[in-house]
Every structure is written in structure tokens, then in C-alpha cells.
């Protein structure tokens with residue numbers, strides 16, 4: 001089933017009464033004002049139309065959390081937020097677990113059915129697998145009607161696509177841009193000379209990834225194998241050398257040092273265990289699947305946030321093609337790098353970048369669970385604000401969130417929640433009084449694409465009906481479709497030398 005297909009759109013679409021083009025503020029406002037125009041604002045009673053819903057960008061510095069059951073419109077809302085950020089010149093990093101955020105690549109510059117045609121889901125049993133013309137026309141018409149109802153013109157679509165640059169990065173696959181996830185270990189980063197703490201954190205995440213991929217699934221992060229490999233790699237990197245696995249394997253067998261910390265190497269990790277470790281890593285080196293983790297561009301979040309030919313960038317790191325363990329590990333490495341990048345920025349009170357994570361379930365769980373993604377996410381929630389970086393998290397499953405980490409979140413957007421347990425959990429997380437609060441009742445009855453919003457600076461919640469997304473929300477994209485989307489609108493304006501050693505660039509400050 002394609003949840004983004006045209007047919008479920010017709011029923012879902014709803015223009016709030018009295019919210020017509022005339023009531024929207026002038027278009028220039030979209031880009032000039034420091035607010036994101038997310039859609040329409042209504043009173044929580046649902047009766048009163050309060051005009052456009054404008055979220056001050058400043059509010060996103062205290063981060064936002066979006067929850068709601070499946071189909072409540074979270075991904076649609078996230079997409080609108082990303083689009084608004086890009087319109088406002090704020091670069092975005094999107095973490096995509098379910099595969100539908102690459103839809104951001106499908107923001108066609110006009111209402112012309114022809115551009116949209118290849119992306120419309122064909123009818124069941126369609127012989128050539130390409131949607132027939134009447135279906136395409138219908139889908140294009142629905143999109144046009146949807147966007148027009150929110151005052152979005154063809155000129156604005158064209159301006160949006162001309163001003164933005166969307167790249168899709170797929171760790172472990174070359175469907176999108178590939179990513180060398182071990183670059184912080186195998187290619188020497190200049191960070192070793194400027195930010196030792198950040199460099200060590202990145203190396204730690206890379207070593208965890210290597211050990212996990214080499215078949216240590218149940219290994220706690222800090223084993224002696226981990227510490228030993230880290231020590232060997234760090235020694236090489238700090239002395240200005242690289243630390244590829246090919247270089248490390250011989251050193252595991254025949255260490256170039258006598259001691260690790262206060263212990264002789266033989267006692268720290270005996271010969272037998274070292275031979276085992278070397279053999280495991282060697283098998284890894286020989287595995288074609290592993291090669292895919294070591295190909296492509298360096299992991300360099302600062303570069304992703306730089307404008308490309310004057311366009312505001314959105315980088316979608318998509319891990320939908322990976323299994324659960326691989327996702328957690330790959331995103332652990334990516335998020336550690338995001339954190340290191342954030343900490344390298346200068347302080348600011350303005351929103352200079354947005355990090356968006358759609359479907360955070362399993363990546364920020366309550367204690368005692370601690371997947372590799374949790375530490376960097378918690379740190380981002382606590383620290384990114386001072387550096388002008390906002391975080392937006394969305395999930396279907398509010399039971400699975402570490403609420404202590406989210407206690408700082410300023411903006412909460414609650415779509416419909418079906419179960420009592422989910423509602424109770426969210427109300428508790430929000431500090432709502434169970435006896436007096438009416439929020440839970442409202443959340444229970446919400447229609448799809450309606451959210452109760454509790455804003456950072458307002459006691460009074462209100463309702464948000466997100467506007468129609470400019471990107472064509474056709475649902476999860478396969479690896480083949482990602483390839484096709486990239487071929488249609490190439491994102492490789494900047495070419496990478498796969499063997500390039502990380503360049504000694506200064507950390508980027510996207511908004512000055």
C-alpha cells in the first residue's frame with residue numbers, strides 16, 4: 001500500500017472554514033520573517049479559526065517533539081517544517097528511518113502533471129508499472145488543489161525548488177550518496193589537531209561500529225577489545241597517521257607498544273584474544289558487504305550544512321534499507337558527528353540549523369536501555385540550543401521515549417493518540433494535571449493532520465492543521481526510486497573524491 005497515493009488524499013484533505021488565500025499574509029513574509037508558517041491555527045475547541053500558524057524559529061531552539069498514531073500526519077508536518085526551514089534559509093539535516101523523507105526530493109517546480117507522472121502510483125495490475133495518464137492528471141489536480149488552497153502558487157513552487165538543494169545520503173548503500181562511516185577512524189580528521197574530545201568521541205563510535213559489524217552483537221561498548229582497538233587507532237591518529245583496518249590488524253597481532261595504560265599488553269589483552277580479534281577484523285575486511293560502509297564521502301556534518309551554489313541544503317540521511325542493529329549503529333556514528341559539529345560552532349541566539357529525526361522509536365528509549373544513538377541525542381537536546389541548532393523529534397510511540405531527555409523540549413505537537421496508555425504517558429511527560437487537564441480528551445478525538453500544540457512561550461495550547469506539503473508525499477521510497485529521483489534532479493553538484501582525506505576546513509556557520 002502506498003499511503004501517499006492520490007486516493008487517500010481526497011478524503012484527508014480539509015481546508016479550514018474561512019481560511020482562504022485572502023487571509024494568508026503576503027508571500028514575502030514566508031522568507032523574510034523569522035517564523036515558520038506551518039498551516040492554520042484554531043482554538044482547541046476547534047471552532048475558532050485563529051489565522052495562520054506561525055511558529056517563531058526561536059522556539060525551535062528549545063526543540064520540538066511530535067507524537068501521534070500512524071497516519072496522524074507526523075511525516076507530513078515534519079516535511080512542512082523542513083520546507084519552511086529551507087525557505088527561511090536554515091539548513092536541515094533529516095534522519096530518515098522509514099524511507100519517506102526522500103520525498104523531499106519530489107518537490108516539483110510546477111503543477112505540470114508531466115513532471116509528476118513517473119512518481120504517481122500506478123493502478124493495481126497496471127501492465128507497464130507506470131501510472132496511466134488519467135491517474136497522473138488526477139494526482140496532479142489533487143496536488144494543485146491542495147497547494148492552491150493554502151495559497152501556494154506555481155511561482156512559489158519554482159522559487160522553492162530553485163532555492164533549495166536536497167541530497168540523499170545512504171550509509172551502506174550507493175542508492176543515495178554513499179558515506180564512509182568509518183572515516184573518523186580510517187581517514188585522519190583535522191579534528192585531532194583542534195578538538196581532541198570530539199575526535200575521540202567519533203573514534204569511539206567508529207570502533208563500536210567495527211566491533212559490532214565483526215560479529216560482537218552482545219558486546220557491551222567498553223570491552224577490552226574495544227579499548228585495545230581504540231588505543232591502537234588513537235595512537236596512530238594522534239601521531240598524524242591514518243588507522244585503516246588493514247593497518248590495525250597487524251598491530252593487533254604485534255602491538256607496537258609494551259603497555260596499555262598501566263598494564264603490559266599481554267595482560268591487558270592476551271595473545272589468544274588478540275589473534276581472535278585480528279581474525280574477525282580480517283574477515284570483515286574481506287567481506288563485500290562491509291566494503292559498502294567504507295565507501296564514499298567522509299562523514300562531515302559541517303559540509304552538509306553549507307549552502308550549495310547559493311542554495312539552502314537539506315541532507316537526508318536515510319537508513320531505511322538497513323536492519324535494526326545497523327540503523328542504530330550507523331545513526332550512532334552520524335549523531336556523534338552531529339554533536340561534535342554542534343560543539344564546534346560559536347554561540348548564537350538565532351536558529352542556524354535544524355536537525356530532524358522522523359520516527360525516533362528505539363533510538364531514545366527510557367533507561368536502562370542505551371543504544372548508541374541515545375547519548376548524542378540526549379546531549380543534543382541539552383546543549384544544541386546554545387549553538388543555534390534546533391532538534392525536532394517525531395514518533396508514533398510515546399511510551400518509548402526517555403522523558404527526562406525531553407523535559408527541555410519547548411514545543412509539543414500532539415496528533416491523535418489512540419490508546420489510554422499513550423495519552424497518559426504524554427500528559428505525564430508534559431506535566432499536565434490528570435484531573436483538570438482536557439488535553440487528553442482533545443488528543444483522543446483529533447482527526448488526521450490536526451495537532452494540539454503546546455508552545456514554548458504560551459500556556460494556552462492551540463490546534464495546528466499543517467498546510468499541504470510542497471513535496472509530493474508518495475510514501476516510502478525504495479533504493480531504486482531513490483536512484484531514480486537523484487537521476488531526475490542530480491544532487492551531486494559537489495563531487496567527492498572517494499579516497500579524499502578529510503580536508504582541514506573550519507567548522508561551518510551556515511547563517512553567519
Ligand SMILES: Nc1ncnc2c1ncn2[C@@H]1O[C@H](COP(=O)(O)OP(=O)(O)OP(=O)(O)O)[C@@H](O)[C@H]1O
Nearest residue numbers: 003004070071072073074075076396467468469473
Ligand atoms: N502536510 C501534508 N500535505 C499533504 N499530504 C499530507 C500531509 N500530511 C499528511 N498527508 C497525507 O496523509 C498521509 C499520512 O500522513 P503521514 O505519513 O504524515 O502520517 P504519519 O503520522 O507520519 O504516519 P506513520 O506514523 O505511519 O509514519 C500521507 O501519506 C499523505 O498522503
Ligand SMILES: [Mg+2]
Nearest residue numbers: 074075076358
Ligand atoms: Mg511517518
